[in-house]
Every structure is written in structure tokens, then in C-alpha cells.
Amino acid sequence: MTTSPPEPPVSSPAGTLGTDARLSLTGVQPGEPAFDDHRPPSAELVSDCVHCGFCLPSCPTYVLWGEEMDSPRGRIYLMNEGLQGEPMTDSMVEHFDACLGCMACVTACPSGVQYDHLITATRAQVERRHERSRADRALRSAIFALFPYPRRLRALRGPLRLHQRTGLSRLLRRSGLLERLSPQLASMEALAPRLGRPQPVPERVAARGTRRGTVGMLLGCVQREFFPGVNAATARVLAAEGFDVVAPAGQGCCGALSGHSGREAEARRFARELIDTFESTGVETVVVNAAGCGSAMKEYAELLADDAAYADRARGFAARVRDVSELLAEVGTVAPRHPLPVTVAYHDACHLSHAQGVRRQPRELLRGIPGLEVREIAEGDLCCGSAGVYNLLNPEPARELGDRKARNVLATGADLLVTANPGCLMQVASALERAGTALPMAHTVEVLDASIRGRSPDVFGADRRRETG
Amino acid sequence: MDTDVLAARLRALVGDAAVITDRQRLRTYECDGLAQYRVVPAVVVLAASTEDVAAVVRECAAQRVPFVARGSGTGLSGGALPHADGVLIVMSTMRRILEVDRDNQRAVVEPGVINLQLSDVTRADGYYYAPDPSSQQVCSIGGNVAENSGGAHCLKYGFTSNHVTGLELVAPTGEVEQIGGKAPDAPGYDLLGALVGSEGTLGVVTAATVRLTRTPADVRTLLAAFPGTDQAGAAVSAVIGAGVIPAAIEMMDALAIEAAEAAVQCGYPEGAGAVLIVEIDGPASDVQQVFEEVEGHCRAHGAFEIRIAADDAERALFWKGRKSAFAAVGRISPDYIVQDGVIPRTALPEVLSSIARLSAESGVRVANVFHAGDGNLHPLVLFDDSVEGESERAEEVSGAILDLCIQHGGSITGEHGVGSDKAKYMPRMFTDDDLDTMQLVRCAFDPSSISNPGKVFPTPRLCGERPGRHQGVHPLAEAGVAEVF
Ligand SMILES: Cc1cc2nc3c(=O)[nH]c(=O)nc-3n(C[C@H](O)[C@H](O)[C@H](O)COP(=O)(O)OP(=O)(O)OC[C@H]3O[C@@H](n4cnc5c(N)ncnc54)[C@H](O)[C@@H]3O)c2cc1C
Numbered sequence: 001m002t003t004s005p006p007e008p009p010v011s012s013p014a015g016t017l018g019t020d021a022r023l024s025l026t027g028v029q030p031g032e033p034a035f036d037d038h039r040p041p042s043a044e045l046v047s048d049c050v051h052c053g054f055c056l057p058s059c060p061t062y063v064l065w066g067e068e069m070d071s072p073r074g075r076i077y078l079m080n081e082g083l084q085g086e087p088m089t090d091s092m093v094e095h096f097d098a099c100l101g102c103m104a105c106v107t108a109c110p111s112g113v114q115y116d117h118l119i120t121a122t123r124a125q126v127e128r129r130h131e132r133s134r135a136d137r138a139l140r141s142a143i144f145a146l147f148p149y150p151r152r153l154r155a156l157r158g159p160l161r162l163h164q165r166t167g168l169s170r171l172l173r174r175s176g177l178l179e180r181l182s183p184q185l186a187s188m189e190a191l192a193p194r195l196g197r198p199q200p201v202p203e204r205v206a207a208r209g210t211r212r213g214t215v216g217m218l219l220g221c222v223q224r225e226f227f228p229g230v231n232a233a234t235a236r237v238l239a240a241e242g243f244d245v246v247a248p249a250g251q252g253c254c255g256a257l258s259g260h261s262g263r264e265a266e267a268r269r270f271a272r273e274l275i276d277t278f279e280s281t282g283v284e285t286v287v288v289n290a291a292g293c294g295s296a297m298k299e300y301a302e303l304l305a306d307d308a309a310y311a312d313r314a315r316g317f318a319a320r321v322r323d324v325s326e327l328l329a330e331v332g333t334v335a336p337r338h339p340l341p342v343t344v345a346y347h348d349a350c351h352l353s354h355a356q357g358v359r360r361q362p363r364e365l366l367r368g369i370p371g372l373e374v375r376e377i378a379e380g381d382l383c384c385g386s387a388g389v390y391n392l393l394n395p396e397p398a399r400e401l402g403d404r405k406a407r408n409v410l411a412t413g414a415d416l417l418v419t420a421n422p423g424c425l426m427q428v429a430s431a432l433e434r435a436g437t438a439l440p441m442a443h444t445v446e447v448l449d450a451s452i453r454g455r456s457p458d459v460f461g462a463d464r465r466r467e468t469g
Numbered sequence: 470m471d472t473d474v475l476a477a478r479l480r481a482l483v484g485d486a487a488v489i490t491d492r493q494r495l496r497t498y499e500c501d502g503l504a505q506y507r508v509v510p511a512v513v514v515l516a517a518s519t520e521d522v523a524a525v526v527r528e529c530a531a532q533r534v535p536f537v538a539r540g541s542g543t544g545l546s547g548g549a550l551p552h553a554d555g556v557l558i559v560m561s562t563m564r565r566i567l568e569v570d571r572d573n574q575r576a577v578v579e580p581g582v583i584n585l586q587l588s589d590v591t592r593a594d595g596y597y598y599a600p601d602p603s604s605q606q607v608c609s610i611g612g613n614v615a616e617n618s619g620g621a622h623c624l625k626y627g628f629t630s631n632h633v634t635g636l637e638l639v640a641p642t643g644e645v646e647q648i649g650g651k652a653p654d655a656p657g658y659d660l661l662g663a664l665v666g667s668e669g670t671l672g673v674v675t676a677a678t679v680r681l682t683r684t685p686a687d688v689r690t691l692l693a694a695f696p697g698t699d700q701a702g703a704a705v706s707a708v709i710g711a712g713v714i715p716a717a718i719e720m721m722d723a724l725a726i727e728a729a730e731a732a733v734q735c736g737y738p739e740g741a742g743a744v745l746i747v748e749i750d751g752p753a754s755d756v757q758q759v760f761e762e763v764e765g766h767c768r769a770h771g772a773f774e775i776r777i778a779a780d781d782a783e784r785a786l787f788w789k790g791r792k793s794a795f796a797a798v799g800r801i802s803p804d805y806i807v808q809d810g811v812i813p814r815t816a817l818p819e820v821l822s823s824i825a826r827l828s829a830e831s832g833v834r835v836a837n838v839f840h841a842g843d844g845n846l847h848p849l850v851l852f853d854d855s856v857e858g859e860s861e862r863a864e865e866v867s868g869a870i871l872d873l874c875i876q877h878g879g880s881i882t883g884e885h886g887v888g889s890d891k892a893k894y895m896p897r898m899f900t901d902d903d904l905d906t907m908q909l910v911r912c913a914f915d916p917s918s919i920s921n922p923g924k925v926f927p928t929p930r931l932c933g934e935r936p937g938r939h940q941g942v943h944p945l946a947e948a949g950v951a952e953v954f
Contacts (some may be wrong), residue, residue: 047803051504052796053543053607057583066562066581067515068542074497081493091491110732111799 028129034082034092036129039264039306041079041121048113049076055105055115060383060401061098069095072105072115079122093130096122098397100390101260102350102383116355117302123262143389144263148253148270153225199228205235205245212242212331216283218274218297220290221253222422230422233449234289234324240335240452241328245287251277254288256296259303260388271300272310275317286317289324289445291352291421292388297321298356323352324445325420329361338454339371344447345414346374347405347428349421350383362420362444369451375412379404386427402431410437416460417441470532470554472511479514479556482524489513498557501542501549502604506889510537510551515562519637519645519675522558526673527643529556533944535919538673540581540609544616545807546888548668548924554944555919558673560611566590567676574681575634575651580611580674587679596681599626602884603792611674617666619884621717621791622748624842626682628884630665635678638664641671641915651678663910668886669921671914685750688716689760690784693772694741698722698837700771701743702817705841707766708747709814713759715842717748719791724801724836725849726790732797735790738774745772745841746787794838795849802834802851804860806867809885810874814844823873824848833859833866845883846874872897887925895927908932908954918945930954 035041055072056062062071069078078092086092096119105115132140146152201219215238219231231247238245255270274297278286288294296303298321304314322330346366352358366374385391385401405428409417417439419425425441432439440460442450450459472490480488489495490512499507511534516522529536535555542549542561551557564581571594576587584605588597601620602608608618614636619628626632635649649661664671695701701720708718721729723742729735737744745767749759767775778784798805812820821837828835836849848870852863871881871894881887881894895904904926912932914920922945923929929951931943945951 048799050796050799050805051500052502052604053541054604054793054796056541056607057586066559066564068559068561069494069497077497078493081496086493089491089493092493095494110793110796112732 026129026131028088028131031087033085034088034129035122035125038125038128039121040083040125041118043080043083045114045118046076046080046083048111049073050111052110054110055108055113058104058108058381060100060102060104060385061397063382064397064400070098072099072109072113075099075122076113076115076118079118082122088126088130093126096126098394100350100383100385100387100401102387103354104350104381104383107354107381116299120259120262120299120302123260124264125262127262127264139393140261143392144258144261144266147257147389148221148255148266150219150221150224150253153221197228199232201231201235201245201247203247203249205239205247207242207244208239209334210242211244212334213285214244214246214283215327216278216281216286217245217247218254218286218288218290218293219247219251220288220293220422223290223293227422227425227443230289230443230446233443233446234287237328237335237445237448237452238287238324241331241333242335246281246283248277248281254293254297255303256290256292257388259296259299260292264303267296268303268307271297271303271314272307275300275310275313278317279313284320285327286321287324287327288321289420289443291323291349291356292423294321294323295351295355323356323358323361323420325352325362325365326356326358328365328448333365333368335452337369337448337451340369340447340451340455340457341371342416342457342460343373343375343414344416344418345377345409345412346444347377347384347409347417347419347424348380349419349424350387352420353381362418365444365448366418369447372447372451375414377405377412378408380408384424384427384431386421386423388423391423391427398427399431399434402427403434406431406435406437409439410435415440416447416457418444418447420444470534472554475528475532475534475556476512478528479512479525482528483514483517483521487515487517487521489515498539498542498551498559501539501544501547503545503547503550503888503890506547506550508551508553510557511554513551513557513559515559517562519639522560522563522639522673522675523643523645525556525558526639526641529919530641530643530917533917533919535922535945536673537921538611538615538669540612540615541583541604541607543604543608544612544888545809545885546616546668546882546890548616548886548888548921549612550889550924552922560673560675561609563675564609569594569681570651571596571681573651574683575678576681577635577676577678578610579676580609580614582610584608584610584613591681592684595684597684598632598679599623599682600629600632603795610677610679614665614674614677615667615669616884616886619840619845621719621746621788621840624718624840625714625716625750630662632680632682633661633665633677634680636661636664636674637676638671639673639675641917641920645675646672649678666886668888668925670911670925672920685716687753687756688748688750688784689756690746690748690778690787691760691764691767692737692776692778692787693745693747693764693767694738694774695743695745695767695770695772697742698821699818701745702821702841704745704767704770704772705817706814707770708763709842711762711766713762715747715759715763716750717746717840718842719746720744720837720839720841721791721794722837724834724851725794725798725838728797728801728836728849729790729794731800733789733793735786737790738776741774746791748784791838794836795847798836798849798851801836802853804852804854804863805836806850806852806863807885808846808848808850808867808870809882810846810848810871810879811883812844812846812874812877812879814841816877816879817841817844820846820873820877824870827866827869827873831862831866833863835866835870840883843883844879846870868894889924892923892925892927895925905954912954918943918951922951928952 068074255267259267384405385398391398539549563579
């Protein structure tokens with residue numbers, strides 16, 4: 001039996017700090033080398049970089065600013081400086097923080113540099129050893145006290161729905177008030193999707209037709225609370241494809257947001273709990289429908305490598321993780337598809353394409369639907385700016401990237417935008433809204449679900465675009 | 470001049486955000502694609518406009534502070550190596566495509582525009598920018614102009630110099646000059662000819678007018694596998710000897726293939742001692758006929774497998790192996806030197822066996838990649854810097870390869886430039902008189918010797934003092950790093 005993970009108290013982080021500003025919170029002395037011995041970025045991996053620069057144009061921040069220190073090559077250089085004894089200065093951290101962690105550079109690198117491992121290790125050091133400004137600390141603590149906890153997100157649903165329905169939301173956005181008070185808060189408000197009714201996934205869903213196996217299903221945090229339709233669709237599609245679906249109710253956060261933000265201890269705690277939860281179900285495969293979660297879970301082996309009790313289990317667990325599109329492509333689909341006459345633009349979520357290398361499978365699944373046309377988005381490898389909680393921490397570059405993505409999406413002329421990550425959906429939706437358009441959006445499995453169930457594309461509001469323009 | 474004072478003046482000219490003096494940030498600019506050479510610049514300026522560049526250069530000229538332009542920093546000869554007391558002017562922040570004049574087949578771009586991006590933007594109209602260095606996805610057009618960069622398809626289409634018809638230049642005195650324009654050729658001295666390939670020593674290019682080439686009606690690409698480089702080399706000579714000019718003929722030897730496979734899984738035929746990639750383009754009817762001819766030559770010279778790209782995806786895969794070869798060598802060796810030399814095509818077998826001998830004698834592995842059609846060799850000399858003495862041995866082999874090129878009537882660089890790295894080899898190719906003549910050209914543009922000093926020429930030299938122009942001793946002369954010419 002699994003239990004709900006304990007949630008740490010929600011305290012005002014700013015309030016818990018000492019008043020003496022001279023006191024170092026991290027215990028790191030000024031001038032000390034940037035990294036300590038606890039898992040610094042690997043010097044060996046750093047030395048794999050041959051400085052060819054092929055990563056530059058793939059990097060969103062280099063695309064935006066054209067500056068070396070905000071490119072992967074420059075960031076690796078900064079890591080190397082740190083390894084050589086340079087202290088962790090504000091300017092150094094600024095460039096690590098500006099990295100979206102989209103991993104497009106990993107795809108682009110001909111020398112196989114594992115930037116993903118490098119930046120993860122660097123971020124963990126930054127979180128432990130760098131003293132952030134009070135406001136920054138408060139924001140980060142607030143984010144991480146909220147997002148990895150589905151129950152807290154749920155508590156937010158009521159007020160948020162009210163806020164959106166009463167038109168207060170539109171009023172607030174138009175006034176620009178929030179923007180002036182806090183751009184971070186404004187982006188958080190703007191990103192919140194329009195909430196539908198909750199659709200909880202039962203703990204067990206039985207396979208339809210010939211049974212082909214049993215899979216576990218990750219419900220996610222944001223996915224579960226803000227996009228319940230995606231989880232419901234995932235369970236239905238898996239069942240229709242012959243799988244018994246086990247979705248343990250007590251499951252917590254996978255730790256993706258924490259891990260990708262350098263909150264290593266927190267990420268490890270979440271990972272251990274999730275491993276416990278799914279191991280107790282005995283499932284062979286754990287299916288994930290959120291790209292960021294899937295990529296984090298596939299990294300559990302490294303995350304828990306030095307945890308004697310979990311290292312082996314983490315490796316085994318990571319090997320069983322599959323994105324839902326990956327699994328379906330692997331086993332082949334059997335459920336009959338009904339025609340779905342709609343033109344979709346498929347957006348690669350970075351954590352699916354760059355981090356997990358899953359590009360072909362979702363496209364193939366979509367193309368397998370009669371009547372459906374898939375269009376490619378220009379600059380498809382470029383991040384939309386969502387990047388976990390990046391858009392909350394770095395609203396300006398995130399917005400620029402979001403606007404750029406929205407333009408490219410609209411240029412496809414598609415009726416529906418399809419992607420596999422809740423963060424991307426929220427990010428692109430808010431960018432489209434800024435552009436004064438509303439393009440219907442769906443997760444890949446929602447499209448498969450609609451086809452299997454013989455629904456019309458109208459379920460996505462795919463006809464709305466034509467009305468609005 | 471004191472760095473703080475210099476930085477303060479520059480900030481007043483171009484704004485705070487564009488001037489970098491923070492040491493950690495500066496260090497990210499300390500090297501280009503040739504990372505063995507490192508110098509931390511005194512100041513980095515991120516240029517946003519011609520006016521910015523002109524203001525910075527005028528200030529440098531007034532204070533006699535050296536400056537170095539930098540594009541994407543992919544150069545392989547240390548051309549963009551900063552000057553310790555100087556300003557590094559970063560051009561990657563000037564990257565607007567100013568005009569696409571389709572009817573006249575011209576584009577006007579800022580120098581920081583990435584080579585491939587220009588083709589991406591014009592392709593829909595049926596045009597592209599022909600010079601295609603393997604680094605085209607990242608290198609800047611300004612860098613291409615400075616290095617007169619070439620690429621696989623330059624065999625048929627010519628190097629960068631054949632594709633630039635106009636430049637806007639901030640001369641080392643700070644004046645902004647317009648040289649050439651959209652017309653194919655301007656009367657008078659061919660100043661464009663002097664500027665293209667001048668490696669940043671004659672000023673900073675702030676805009677370039679370049680030719681757009683019509684996308685060929687038909688393209689066909691084959692990949693031919695040979696037992697070894699001798700057979701592949703013979704096939705190349707046969708093709709060119711028959712009067713055929715393919716768009717590209719590229720060769721890779723076994724070690725280069727191994728690296729490319731490791732990096733990008735290009736799936737080249739197994740057991741190949743060498744592969745040729747041959748691309749033919751033009752009107753469909755010509756392409757078909759020429760293609761058959763090329764195929765025949767390959768078979769006649771021992772090709773044991775020939776693949777023909779069925780579609781763009783397969784063509785891209787053929788090229789992917791070749792274009793990623795340099796960086797891919799990082800997969801099979803911790804460190805390596807990318808050499809760049811030219812030989813007459815017919816000397817290929819002889820030079821290759823000499824390289825093999827050098828490699829066997831020294832125990833230093835050498836992978837070979839060539840633009841075979843025009844005899845441009847890229848031997849990749851592999852070593853492990855952490856092993857005592859290996860880097861020196863590699864350096865020796867690499868230098869000996871250049872000697873081979875010179876002995877066979879070739880050149881010490883085909884396309885990567887002289888920069889910092891090969892300045893010392895210049896006297897092996899040129900007499901003192903030759904070098905003095907080049908220096909005269911340089912002094913005409915850069916009387917204060919502040920534009921990328923220390924590059925190209927073996928002994929850094931200052932232009933003779935002109936009356937009334939400067940007072941005092943030049944700082945470079947004072948520091949003992951240069952002598953007066
Ligand atoms: C993996 C790899 C493959 C490569 N393949 C090729 C190839 O096939 N063919 C080839 O020719 N080269 C090749 N190169 C070398 C390099 O990419 C080219 O020399 C390129 O033109 C350099 O462009 P850049 O923008 O990176 O210039 P940088 O390296 O930044 O600068 C190069 C030189 O140009 C000068 N410069 C830059 N911008 C300006 C400006 N605006 N005004 C005046 N001077 C300026 C600099 O001072 C410096 O001397 C390769 C490099 C790599 C790493």
C-alpha cells in the first residue's frame with residue numbers, strides 16, 4: 001500500500017531568514033572555488049567539449065542574445081572556470097540560471113558532450129552554494145512549495161476557476177497591474193490554463209479487448225490538476241490498446257521540477273518515494289504523459305547512483321519508464337481509428353525530443369489517424385520558453401521565446417496544436433493569447449483518444465479558429 | 470591605456486550593457502575554435518550597429534589600442550584570438566538580414582548572420598547562399614568573409630570571394646567605407662579582393678552584399694566505398710580529368726569514417742577504407758548523364774559499393790557524416806588538431822602515403838578528410854593532451870604535413886586561414902619580399918597596426934611612423950612584441 005508523501009510545511013520562506021544580511025546562508029566563503037566535492041560537474045565531461053560552437057544556434061538564449069556566455073559552449077567554459085578555482089559569482093550564476101535546460105545542444109553536439117549531466121550537477125551546486133537575493137529565494141520557495149504537490153495545486157483550483165470565470169482575470173491582464181507589481185507573478189497568472197471539471201483516473205482501469213499487459217501510469221502534478229482530461233485520455237487509450245492501467249492514488253511528484261532546478265535533495269526524496277510507490281504495484285512498465293516527468297524519471301539511475309539502498313532499484317525503474325507515445329509505437333497499436341479530419345501542428349516538447357529522443361513516435365501515431373494531417377513547425381527544435389518553471393523565474397526571455405513559437409505555430413496554418421507536455425501547452429497558449437489568437441490545443445493522447453472514440457475534432461474546439469480569424 | 474578608463478569610455482559610447490569587463494565573462498571569449506590558443510581580452514564589446522563599431526574603433530585608433538573582431542568563434546587558426554590589452558569586438562550580436570533582393574540575386578546582411586540562416590530564409594524563393602563551410606550552421610558571414618571560407622560545393626561554385634560583391638567596412642582609423650555594391654564588379658583596384666580573406670587585419674566588416682544562387686533544378690548524390698584512399702583518389706582524378714565538374718567531391722578515410730559513425734551513425738558501407746561523396750547538380754538531363762559517367766569512373770577504380778541517395782533525407786545522412794567529421798573526431802580521441810593544407814590533386818596518392826608514413830613513424834594517428842576535387846586536405850591529427858609529450862609530437866606531425874604540402878607545390882591553408890596558428894609557417898611559403906609587399910597593403914589600411922595585430926604575419930610589425938600622426942612609442946613596440954616596419 002502506498003501512502004501520500006509527506007508535505008513539508010508551507011512557511012513564508014522570507015520570514016524564516018535571519019535579519020543579519022552579513023550572515024552567509026550557505027556557509028560558502030567569498031572567493032572559495034565555485035564547486036565543492038559533492039558531485040561537481042565532471043571535469044572529464046567538460047573536457048569532451050572541443051569548442052566547435054555547433055551548439056550555439058541550437059541554444060535559445062544564444063538565439064535571443066548572441067552572447068558566448070549564454071551559449072552551451074560558454075556555460076561549459078564557465079563550469080570549467082569554476083573547476084579551475086574561480087568563485088561562484090553572481091554573474092556566473094546568472095548564466096547558469098538563464099539556461100532553459102532544453103537540451104537542444106545535446107542533440108546538436110557532434111562530439112557527444114553530455115551537457116544535460118553537466119548542467120544538472122552545476123545547478124545542484126548553485127542551489128547549495130550560492131546565496132540568492134531575498135526576493136529570488138522567496139519566489140523559488142513559493143514555487144517549490146506549490147507545484148510538486150498535487151493537493152496544494154488542487155486547493156488552488158477553486159479560486160483560480162472563480163478568478164477566470166468572473167472576468168477578473170481578463171481585467172487584471174488588461175490593466176497591466178500585476179505586470180508592474182511582479183512580472184513573475186504576472187506570468188504565473190497568465191500561464192494558468194482555463195480549468196475544466198476534474199476527471200480523476202481510477203486506481204485500476206481494465207484493458208478492453210485482448211489483454212496485452214499491465215502498465216503503471218504516472219499522474220503528474222500539474223497534469224493531474226490542470227489537465228485532468230489528458231490523464232483520462234491516457235488511461236482510455238492504454239485500455240483500448242489492451243493494457244490494464246494501474247494508477248496508484250497515493251503517488252506524489254516525480255521530482256522533475258526540483259531536479260531540473262538543482263534542488264537535488266528534494267528531487268531524490270521524490271524519486272525514492274515514487275520508486276516505492278510503483279515497485280509495490282509490480283508493474284513492468286511505467287507510462288508517462290508529461291515530457292518533463294518522463295525525462296526526469298529516466299534519469300533516476302544517475303540521481304540515486306550513490307544511494308546504496310536505491311541505486312539498483314533506480315536503475316531498474318528508469319529502464320521501465322516509457323513516454324506514452326514511445327510505448328504505443330513500441331508495441332504497435334490495435335485499437336481501430338476513426339477518421340479525424342483535422343490539420344495539426346506537432347510541437348516537440350524539448351524534454352521529449354531532445355532529452356528522450358522521442359520524435360518519430362508521436363508523429364507516426366498521429367499520422368496513423370485517417371484524415372489527420374501533421375504539419376511541422378519552423379524552428380521546431382527551439383524551446384518554447386516553458387522549460388519547467390523557467391517561465392516563472394525568467395519571464396522576459398520566456399515570453400520572447402513563447403511569442404516566437406506562437407508565430408511559427410500560426411504560420412503552419414494548422415487547426416490544432418498538439419504537444420506532449422503540460423508546460424508547453426500553457427506557455428504556447430498564453431503566447432497565442434498575447435498575439436490575440438486562440439488556437440485549440442491538445443495532448444497527443446487526447447487526439448488518439450478522440451480518434452479511437454470516433455469523436456469529431458470539435459471536441460478540441462478545432463472550429464473556433466476559423467470563427468475568430 | 471588603463472583598462473578601467475578604456476572601459477568607461479567605451480561604455481559612454483555604446484552603453485553599459487554592451488561592454489564586458491567581468492573576468493569570468495571575458496574568459497568565455499578567450500579562444501575561438503582553436504582552443505589551444507587563449508588570451509583573455511581586456512574588454513569585450515557586443516556590437517549592435519555600424520555606429521557602435523565605428524565609435525569603438527575610433528576610440529581604439531585615438532588611444533592606439535588593438536582590437537580584434539569576432540564572429541561565431543569557430544575559426545580554426547586562432548584568428549579571433551583576443552589581444553590582452555585590446556578590445557574584442559563581438560559581431561554575433563549584429564545579425565539582421567537587411568535586404569533580400571531576389572530579382573538581382575543579392576542579399577545584404579550584417580556580419581553576424583549565420584551562413585546557413587541566409588539559405589534558410591531565401592530557399593523558399595528558390596535561392597541559397599552557395600559557400601558552405603562544414604560549420605555553416607554556426608559560422609558567421611563576417612567570419613567567412615575574413616577567412617575567405619570554402620566548403621564542399623566550392624569546387625563548382627567558388628569560395629566566399631566569388632560571392633561577395635560589396636562590403637561595408639569600418640577601417641582601422643574608424644572611418645566607415647562602402648566598397649563595391651550590388652554590381653558584379655567595380656572599376657579600379659579590386660579592394661574587395663584584398664578585403665576578403667584578410668582575416669580581420671584590414672578593419673571590421675559591418676555589412677556584406679552577397680550573391681544568391683539559384684537552387685539547382687536537380688541534385689543527385691552518391692556515396693562510393695573503396696578499399697582505400699589510393700583507389701578513391703584515382704577515381705577523383707579520373708572524374709575531373711574527364712572534364713566533369715561535380716558540385717562536390719569529398720573523401721574520408723577509414724579513421725574519419727569511424728569517428729563519423731560514432732558521432733552521427735551515418736551508416737556508411739562497412740569495411741570501406743575510403744568513401745567518396747559525389748554530388749552533381751544542374752538541369753535534370755545533364756545531371757542524369759554526368760551522374761552515370763561518375764558512377765562508371767568510381768566502379769572502374771575499385772568502388773565496391775555505390776549508394777545513390779533516394780531522397781533528401783538520405784542525402785542529408787551522407788552529408789551528415791562528412792560535415793560533422795571534425796567535431797566527431799572528439800569521439801575517438803580526447804584531443805586533435807584540424808590541419809588544413811592544399812596540394813595539386815594529382816599529388817594526392819603520394820602525399821597520402823607520406824602522411825601514413827609520418828603517422829606510422831611517430832605513432833600519432835591521423836584521420837583524413839578532404840575536399841578532394843580541389844586538393845584541399847584536412848588531416849586530423851589525434852592526440853591525448855594528458856599524456857606527456859603527445860601534444861608536441863602531434864604538433865610536429867601536423868607541421869610536417871604542411872611541409873609536404875609546400876614541397877608538392879601546394880599551400881599551408883586552403884580555407885581556415887593563417888591566424889595565430891600558421892603565421893610561423895608563412896616564411897616557408899613566402900620570401901621576405903613577398904611578406905613586405907603584403908605588409909605594405911596592410912599599412913595602407915591600418916597605419917597604427919591595431920587591427921587584429923599579431924595574426925597572419927610571422928613577426929608582428931608596425932607600420933613606419935608618419936609625421937605628425939602619433940606621438941610616443943607604440944605600445945606594442947614598447948612591450949617588445951612588435952618591430953617597426
Ligand atoms: C567543425 C568545424 C568545421 C569547419 N569547416 C570549415 C570548412 O569546411 N571550410 C572553412 O572554410 N572553414 C571551416 N571551419 C572554420 C571556420 O568555421 C571558418 O573559418 C568561419 O568562416 C569562421 O567564422 P566565424 O564567424 O566563426 O569567425 P571567427 O572564428 O569568430 O573569426 C574568424 C576570423 O574572422 C575575423 N572576423 C570575424 N568577423 C569579422 C568581421 N565582421 N569583420 C572583420 N573580421 C572578422 C576574426 O577576426 C578572425 O580573424 C570549420 C570550423 C569548425 C569548428
